[in-house]
Amino acid sequence: MTGVLSTVDARTQLVGQNRLELLLFHLGGSQYFAINVFKVQEVMRLPHLTKLPDCHPTVRGVCHVRGHSVPVVDLRQAIRMGKLGVDDEEANIIVTEYNMTVQAFLVGGVDRIVNMNWSEILPPPGGAGRQHYLTAITRIDDRIVEIIDVEKVLAEISPYNMQLEDDAFDRPLLDRVAGKKILIVDDSSVALGQMKQVLNPMGLEVIEAHNGLEAYQLLMHWKAEGMNIDEELVMVITDAEMPEMDGYMLTTEIRRDPELKDIHVVLHTSLSGNFNKAMVEKVGCNGFLSKFKPHSLAEEVQRIIREKLDGPSA
Known part of the structure; x- marks a missing residue:
């Protein structure tokens, strides 16, 4: 299975095409689960x-x-779901990188990699409740595959402290944009909650979308209503991996629209490394932030506000 990951570089061509590759595995039963190949090292x-x-x-x-x-x-x-019950000889580990840390997940059998379009990846059912560990589901070979919210798993093992001291905020600057909108886009409820802990004290109106399509439809709605988006919206902060439309495609669609093309878009993702920085440039994001760095998030938002109000610094 290690050899199948050796061509990851070629997979960068998927970005901007709203496509992804999933690694399928099971946890000792017949149900299949998945994570994005881009987060897998070995x-x-x-x-x-x-x-x-x-x-x-x-x-x-x-x-x-x-x-x-x-x-x-x-x-x-x-x-x-209880401890993994397979024999050690049948168990595997998936070595992953999230938020610039490396960890391995103990699983049962590892099946294969599948290439899919994000439009085939759907949010979890509405009746699944708030405590589930899924960011999305899909269907492969007439079977439901559950895509795990790894960020929630890791946050429960090692919680992030997103609270900032008041001196992290430029109050005179933020008073000038009190009530302005900031759109945050992420399929993980944990990630949305962590961002709001940083953004709510800024006095901005934080608006959530749970995937790129939902965010794009909201922007279209605002445009149809005649809202001055450039004036009212400070910026968009978007995850990369999301059902229906990923963050790269969302950025691409924003840049294609004459009325939206100047929106400041920052990619905020647990995918790390030089790959992401290259893809930010490819699709036209204004910046890249690794999860979860509350000081960096606060600094970037305030930098953009300052730039919008006073122009770029020399």
């Missing part, structure tokens, strides 16, 4: 684990991967 058989004292109960231990110690999370247990 897939391998379960190696020897070293136990850690006083760690989170879902962390089985650490293993060594290419000279680095990597924590191994029992993904089945983390999403509250």
Whole structure:
């Protein structure tokens, strides 16, 4: 399975085409789950684990991967389905990078990689409740595949502190834009909540959208109503991976529209590395922020406000 990931560079061509590739796996049962291949570094058989004292109960231990110690999370247990019950000989780990940290997820069998369009990826059913661990679902070979909200899993294992001291905010500057809109776009309820902890104290009207299509339709609605979007909307902060329309395609559509093309768009994503920086330039985002860095988020928003009000600094 390791070899199948060796051509990731070629997959950058998917960006801007509203496409993605999913790695399919199961957690000891017949149900299939998935994560985006771009977050996967390696897939391998379960190696020897070293136990850690006083760690989170879902962390089985650490293993060594290419000279680095990597924590191994029992993904089945983390999403509250009970511990993974397969024999160690049948278990695998998926080594991933999120938010510039590397961790591995203990899973059962790893199936294959599938290439899909984001329009085929749908939000979880409305009746699924608020506590589920899914960002999306899709159908492959007439079977439902559940796409896991890894950000929620990681936030529960190692919670982020998004609260900022008051000196992080330029109050005279923010008073000048009190009540202005800022649109945040993310399919993870955890990510939306974390951003709001930073943005709400700024006095902005924070408006949520749960995927790129929902955000684009909202922008179209505002335009149809005759709203002066450039005046009322400070910026759009969007995730990259989302059902129905990803953040790259959302940015592309904004740039194609003469009335929207000057909106400031920042990509805010757990996907990290030089790949994202290159893709930001390709689709026309104004900037890139890694999750979850509250100071960086606050600084970027205030920098854009200052630039919109007073012009670019020399």
